[in-house]
Amino acid sequence: MEEYIELNLGFTKVQLLKAGDGYIQMDAGYKSNVKKYLRLLKKQNIDPKAIKLIIVNHAHFDHVGGLKALKDISNAQVLVHENDANFLRKGISAEVKPTSFISKILINLLPNSLKFFDPVEPDIVIKDEYSLQEFGINAKVIHTPGHTxxxxxxxxxxxxxxxxxxxxxxxxxxxxxxxxxxxxIEQVLSSWERIIKEGAKKIYISHGKPVNINKMKKILKKKRSSPIDLS
Ligand SMILES: [Zn+2]
Ligand SMILES: [Zn+2]
Structure with missing residues (x-):
C-alpha cells in the first residue's frame, strides 16, 4: 500500500511519501513556515530524521525557502533538476512569469526580498528521469518543465x-x-501529457486541491485543438 501525508503550511503544501522505513518529501515550503512544518510533523509522529530525501519540485522561494533549515534538521539528501540546480546553489528564485492578469498583480505585489533564500548544495542532480527504488519506494521522478x-x-x-x-x-x-x-505554458501542456502517459491517476499539487485527471485530459484536448489560444 502506498502511504502519503500532506502537510498544509498555508499557501504551500508539502507531501511526504512513505519510503521503506522513512519518508521522501516533496518541497520544503517557505522559510517562515519551518516552525509550523516541525509542529505538523510532530503531530504525525514523524521524526525529522526519518526524512531521507527532499525532492525540489522547482527553485522558487515558496518551495525551497525552508530547505536549508529542513536539510540541517533532518540530514535528508536534496534532489533537484539540473536546470533549477544553480538557482538552489545561489539562493535565488528562478524567473517568475505570469500567465493571467491576476497572477500578474500577485507577482507585482511580492516584495523583492522574497526572491532570495538560504542556498543549498544539492546531493542529487537529475536530467530526464530518476528511480526512487533505492529509497524503498516504487516511484520515479520525471522532468515536467513549464512552470520553470x-x-x-x-x-x-x-x-x-x-x-x-x-x-x-x-x-x-x-x-x-x-x-x-x-x-x-506550451511546455506545461507537454508535461501534463507525459504525466498522464506515465500512468498518473491522482494528481496532488502544491497550491490547492488535487486536480481531477479527467479535467486535465479535457483541458489538454481543448488546448491542443486550438494551439493559438493559450490564455
Ligand atoms: Zn513556483
Ligand atoms: Zn509555488
Whole structure:
C-alpha cells in the first residue's frame, strides 16, 4: 500500500511519501513556515530524521525557502533538476512569469526580498528521469518543465502523482487547473501529457486541491485543438 501525508503550511503544501522505513518529501515550503512544518510533523509522529530525501519540485522561494533549515534538521539528501540546480546553489528564485492578469498583480505585489533564500548544495542532480527504488519506494521522478525549466514530478507505481506547480489551484486560481505562473505554458501542456502517459491517476499539487485527471485530459484536448489560444 502506498502511504502519503500532506502537510498544509498555508499557501504551500508539502507531501511526504512513505519510503521503506522513512519518508521522501516533496518541497520544503517557505522559510517562515519551518516552525509550523516541525509542529505538523510532530503531530504525525514523524521524526525529522526519518526524512531521507527532499525532492525540489522547482527553485522558487515558496518551495525551497525552508530547505536549508529542513536539510540541517533532518540530514535528508536534496534532489533537484539540473536546470533549477544553480538557482538552489545561489539562493535565488528562478524567473517568475505570469500567465493571467491576476497572477500578474500577485507577482507585482511580492516584495523583492522574497526572491532570495538560504542556498543549498544539492546531493542529487537529475536530467530526464530518476528511480526512487533505492529509497524503498516504487516511484520515479520525471522532468515536467513549464512552470520553470527544471520543474520535476514524482509518480508512484500506483499512479499517485505529486506535480507541485505543474498545475495550480486556490488561491492562485478558483479551481485547480493550468498554472497561473509559468515560464512556458506550451511546455506545461507537454508535461501534463507525459504525466498522464506515465500512468498518473491522482494528481496532488502544491497550491490547492488535487486536480481531477479527467479535467486535465479535457483541458489538454481543448488546448491542443486550438494551439493559438493559450490564455
Ligand atoms: Zn513556483
Ligand atoms: Zn509555488
Amino acid at each position: 525549466s527544471g520543474t520535476i514530478s514524482i509518480i508512484t507505481e500506483k499512479g499517485n502523482a505529486f506535480i507541485g506547480c505543474c498545475a495550480h489551484g486556490f488561491p492562485l486560481r478558483i479551481n485547480s487547473g493550468l498554472p497561473t505562473i509559468a515560464q512556458d
